[in-house]
Amino acid sequence: MAASIGVEQGAPAQADIVLRLDGITKRFGPLVANNAISFTLRRGEVIALLGENGAGKTTLMNILFGHYVADEGTVEAFGKPLPPGDPRAALDAGIGMVHQHFTLAENMTVLENIALGTQSPWSLRLDRAAARRRIEKLSADFGLTVHPDATVATLSVGERQRVEILKALYRDARILILDEPTAVLTPAETDALFRTLKLLVAQGLSIIFISHKLNEVMAVSDCVLVLRSGTLAGERTTATTNRAELAALMVGQEVSSPPVSAPRTGPVVFELKNVSTARQGTTTRLDGLSLALRAGEITGLAGVSGNGQSALASLISGTLQPASGEMVIGGSAAGNWSPRAALASGIGRIPEDRHAVGTIGDMSITENVISERYATPRFSRHGFLDWKAARAFAEEIIRDYDVKAPSPEARIRLLSGGNMQKLILGRALDSEPAVILANQPTRGLDVGAVAFVHRRLLEARDRGAAILLISEDLEEILALSDRILVMSKGQLSSPSKRGERSIRELGELMAGHGEVNDAA
Amino acid sequence: MRLEPKPAPSLAVTLLYPVGAIIVTFLIASLLVLAAGASPFSVFYLVAKGAAGSQFALLETLTRATPLIFTGLAVAVAFRAKLWNIGAEAQLYIGGVVTVVLGTGALPLPSYLLIPIIMIAAMAAGALLLLGPAILKTRFGVDEVVTTLLLNFIVLLFVSMLLEGVLKDPTGLGWPQSSKVIAEAQLPRIIQGKRLHYGFVIAIVSAVICWVIMKKTVLGYEMRAVGNNKEAANFAGIPVNRVLIKTAILSGGIAALAGFSEVSGLKGNLTLDLSPGYGYSGIVVAMLAMLNPLGVIASAIFVAGIFVGADAMSRTAGVPSYIAQVMVATALLTMVTAILLTRYRVRWK
Incomplete structure (x- = not known):
């Protein structure tokens, strides 16, 4: 089960701040998707972003990654302000995002997908040997096994996700945002993903993990941010909270699974x-x-x-x-x-x-x-x-x-x-x-x-x-x-x-x- | 520059989009007028005067709007179901062919019988012409944009063959034109001695019928559902292919009425210049109307006004009347952009 293998909890090794969001507000017409949200991410830390659908998690991450422009508030990465609305700047600052729906070109190989966009469009050839060496090293270091020459269309969902993570690492991401990464994985693949995350954190990367699943959040994070209807409903240290408390923060009330009576089975x-x-x-x-x-x-x-x-x-x-x-x-x-x-x-x-x-x-x-x-x-x-x-x-x-x-x-x-x-x-x-x-x-x-x-x-x-x-x-x-x-x-x-x-x-x-x- | 989705604007704001598109169109046309060495203000004044400045101008504009209402409606209903009928031009000509085949004396019937028969036959022929591409699309996935567009040329050549052959007027001094339709097959003029004919009334009635179909009937609902989300429509049990076939019949039939109305109400016979591209202009008309059948009436009159007004203007101001074509084409582009802007907001970096 996903919860059985977790990342070691406790205080992050170093306390230097890599990312700071300050007073982020985003409105879509009358709807306030994000209301004055502030938080900081430290080196080697895993923050879980928990919330109902429509709570504003994805909007917040899209602002961070430059897909949307916040109406108010600033984002600071590694001490420098991030220009709003510029995914390129976010990438250059070392922020990588693994989307829930993968963004891979299916008819191209793993290597081509990873190297895509890392070279100037005017360069005449792709330095495959160098790219392959880097990919193989990253794969080995972080347990992201995938064959560089396989066509993406032939890969399983779990393998595709590994390609997405490799893509971010290849671009020297120091902050990795994972949007609902386990939604498409088997329990075994989830365990493997969590092992990879642990290795990444040990290398000093910081991770923002977006999820609905309380047990995974408990297993993988150092700190949990709970969003509810666009506002930050709570910030908890994982070690000192529990699933019931987080669930209550998410929906604003205690929830219980429905009582199930014995079935009256018919024809x-x-x-x-x-x-x-x-x-x-x-x-x-x-x-x-x-x-x-x-x-x-x-x-x-x-x-x-x-x-x-x-x-x-x-x-x-x-x-x-x-x-x-x-x-x-x-x-x-x-x-x-x-x-x-x-x-x-x-x-x-x-x-x-x-x-x-x-x-x-x-x-x-x-x-x-x-x-x-x-x-x-x-x-x-x-x-x-x-x-x-x-x-x-x-x-x-x-x-x-x-x-x-x-x-x-x-x-x-x-x-x-x-x-x-x-x-x-x-x-x-x-x-x-x-x-x-x-x-x-x-x-x-x-x-x-x-x-x-x-x-x-x-x-x-x-x-x-x-x-x-x-x-x-x-x-x-x-x-x-x-x-x-x-x-x-x-x-x-x-x-x-x-x-x-x-x-x-x-x-x-x-x-x-x-x-x-x-x-x- | 990026596009962000935004919530649906209010009706009032939605109505401003075509107005904005038209204003931008005039601004762009101004540049061309300046290049032609005339003043935009006097040119547009002359266009407006030529389109609506006198009873004659106004009636001429309405006369020119009549076929555009038919082709605009044909395109509007088809595009609603995302059946891309680019072939209204061909369907128009087929309607004209049927009108001269039945209306030049083959059926010696009184007007009140002959005209409805010709209308029904013309609609059937237009429907049949679009049925081919629709069946190819639903059965084999053939792109109807290609088939309907190419049919325009095939049909025009076919009409040319008929006019040089079986339909050729023996008294026509060798011109490629058909005989005149008999008096019983002619649509009467609305005002004695003027060119505006009852085809205009039929066009208005057709627009109202199309509006009722789209808003109130099961078929209209099915067409909108199929056009909006084919997969969801199929899942819900809406017979997608059958709806597309019905849409083709409706659209092709209406487009053929344009040909009937031009021959029977205005020209009297069939020639190769029956339509100066009314089938294609119908696309502009439908888009300006945002595919609303009642809006088609207004946008057809607007587009017709530009054509008629530009003709009058070029006689006095010396700016070529091609400006009308440029304006209509620009109107299509600006309108498509405006429709995009009703759904997305542009973010500049």
Whole structure:
């Protein structure tokens, strides 16, 4: 588990300040994203930046890195003020950033990616030998194993992250900002990352570690800054705080995981029998997969992303058709399969990517909540939409799902991730579907919104829905699932009941070790 | 220089963007006028006077706006669904071909039957012309910008072949032109003795219908959803490909009405200069209107005014009327920039 290997805690070796933020304020229209935030980072120190989604962490780091210009306040690196709005200056000052979404050119090699932009555009050739020597030395020094000549497209997510870190180190970064670095990693990769961080700190680098995950923050940092709605809610020394205190600082109140009652499992309502799908791009395809979901039960599907979950989710959502095999819903075989057919057969879907797939950003909340049902008599007649009914429905969802939105006419793009997800949840659950596909339903959400989503999923289970929960967050899987399956290389493990397998056993299944049973 | 996203501006501010774009357009055009050795103030005064300074000028502007409303609408509805129809020019000509095929005596029917039949047939032909690129796009992912653009040239050559061949007016002294449509196939003039015809009324009605379609109907909702986020629309169960096909039918049909209205209301016959690029100008009209069908009426009249006014101005001031083309092209560029600025804020270092 991530928490098991941590960086040594205690006071940093030297107390010289490398970075000082003073009174940073940033407004987006009426929204204050950062309100007079000040802190200092010392040499060899790991600061964790903790906060809900929308608390202002990313904005703050974008100001630091020069992507945004602060309305007020100054940034000082190594004693010299940093000119605002200039990423180049930040790089030159020795600040490196590893973004949550990698910024690598997939068709180029590791070496090319790392050396990219370090030479003048007028220089005629790349000194590969020198670049290779440096990369190999950095790799060896910090445990960042990756082959310099491998094409980035062939690398795993963990390897790509190593390339990103190497890229920063290659540019002589002395301050490393990591934005949600563990979101995409397996437990083993997370452990390796933490070992690397420890080596970096030992060399005198300073690290800002942005995260939602309390256990990682506890494991890796010297000091924790908690942001809440744009202001600094608290600053704690890691050694003298605990998870409960940090969680309370983040949301402003104590949170607890929902109580889970025993499931009242009913009959099988959704079944895949020996289903295969055609290959789509680089995603793992399904090959003879069987899966049964029972009413009143949450089936948790754990696994590292890229192991066939997206094919399975697309299949159940209706955006992917089975190439062979049978799909049985509520006792009858599914015919012509499409998103509309999936909806018609009573499948509620929560997609993985709420921005690209779940919502239509520039359309209003009203237009978004009716998107799955606008063609029903409730919302349209003779080809004309009933906007009054649509608006009433939007208001109902906003009320019932506790969505914070200015009005049903507001563009959905303006909502925070949590509120957007609540709307999607409302849209999917309002019709009381018999089968629910929840694909990464809480990724990137704050603690409060996570608890809300979990409570709603459990309520749906208790009224008899069959739920497939796909998540990379093992804690979420363990907290909610009545039955756990692990997906690896397109195959499912044998199922285990709640509490039957330990985290380590699940982790090994996720890594592709251990038994594989195709009839789950 | 960088772009930062910003929240949606209010309606009033949004309406200022086209105004700002037009002002910038005039400023840029002023430089060219100065280069031509005239005073910008007197030139723009003459353009305005030529476009709206008399009853004759105003009626001429509205007459010129009529085909632009049709092509502007065709582009506006297609672009809403992100179907990039650059082929309104070809669809216009096909509409003209159908009008002379049916309207030169082949169907001896009274006006109240013949005109609706010609309109429907013209729309069907225009729809069919855009259906090809739309099917290629939805089935095989062929870029419709390329196919619709190239079809413009193919159709123009096809029309040229017809005018030299089967449709050639036997009494036309050898000119490549068709026979005149019969009286029953002609759209009446709104004011006796003036050029403004009922095609203008049909254009206004079409704009209102398009507005209702976009705002109130299931199809309009589907088109906007597909245009905004195809993947999310597909996930929600909106039949993306079917919506694109319907959009193509609507857009191609409206563009063909421009050709019908020009032949039946104004020219009387089909020639190779039926359209001085109305199909392309329709793109400018639609963009200036920010793809709003009612806005298309205003922007079409504005663009037509520049063309008509520039013609009048060049006769008196001696500045070439090409200035109109430059202004319309500049208006497109400034408007696209303005639309960008409604969504992003520019940060200078």
